Ligand SMILES: NC(=O)C1=CN([C@@H]2O[C@H](COP(=O)(O)OP(=O)(O)OC[C@H]3O[C@@H](n4cnc5c(N)ncnc54)[C@H](O)[C@@H]3O)[C@@H](O)[C@H]2O)C=CC1
């Protein structure tokens with residue numbers, strides 16, 4: 001029998017996951033609740049059934065899992081609408097991707113005995129290449145954990161952690177991380193154009209280089225450090241550039257500062 005998934009919020013992250021789920025042959029039966037009409041239509045065109053609010057969910061649609069992909073700022077206003085699915089004969093798993101929102105906060109808004117998995121995904125989920133990091137509360141059954149794993153594997157690599165306290169740092173590394181890489185692509189494109197290349201050509205070089213380097217790092221037995229050294233001839237062009245990245249204004253320091261800022265914001269979102 002196909003598993004019933006209720007997706008609440010189909011913006012950037014919700015839709016990225018939805019695409020991963022629908023492009024697989026797993027046979028999930030998915031209903032999407034999304035108030036914004038264009039996003040709702042996009043979800044329907046991708047293959048889900050849709051409604052603008054909770055009242056539009058078909059009466060016989062009893063979800064196995066409710067995936068919550070609304071902004072952290074509105075989650076506590078949204079969750080009470082779905083309390084009814086937390087208890088009864090077939091209690092649903094609540095799977096939240098909201099940054100900074102703890103499993104305990106979700107239990108408080110839904111039911112103290114609700115099964116809750118907090119997941120930090122990232123947008124490469126849209127092409128099945130996400131990093132999906134999960135923490136399950138104690139009420140979650142083995143079957144529900146398995147269902148979450150099965151669902152999230154369609155979107156990418158899945159890891160379970162036992163310490164929810166790690167989630168803020170996870171958010172800062174893999175949740176926000178794609179934006180850092182996209183920004184690096186932008187910066188490398190702009191630098192290429194500044195160095196005299198036509199803009200489109202500079203963008204093509206930057207994008208293919210980041211893609212190729214990521215794939216090489218992924219498939220190689222060598223560490224990123226060794227791979228970096230393999231590009232770097234003594235006194236060559238790479239060494240000249242790395243003197244800048246690893247010199248006075250170190251890129252590693254800058255990245256550490258950025259990750260610390262994102263971690264602090266994740267903690268603050270949980271307290272707001
Ligand atoms: N965008 C990203 O890369 C990542 C986002 N997240 C988390 O995913 C969640 C969603 O973020 P985004 O997709 O970026 O935001 P978004 O703004 O693109 O999507 C949120 C969606 O929720 C909808 N919504 C608002 N009220 C609703 C309600 N009552 N019922 C149903 N839907 C409702 C909005 O119309 C919107 O389409 C956030 O909690 C965020 O922390 C987590 C990891 C990565």
Ligand SMILES: O=C(O)[C@@H]1CCC=N1
Nearest residue numbers: 099171174175176177
């Ligand atoms: O920026 C945010 O708050 C969300 C969480 C991780 C990525 N995007």
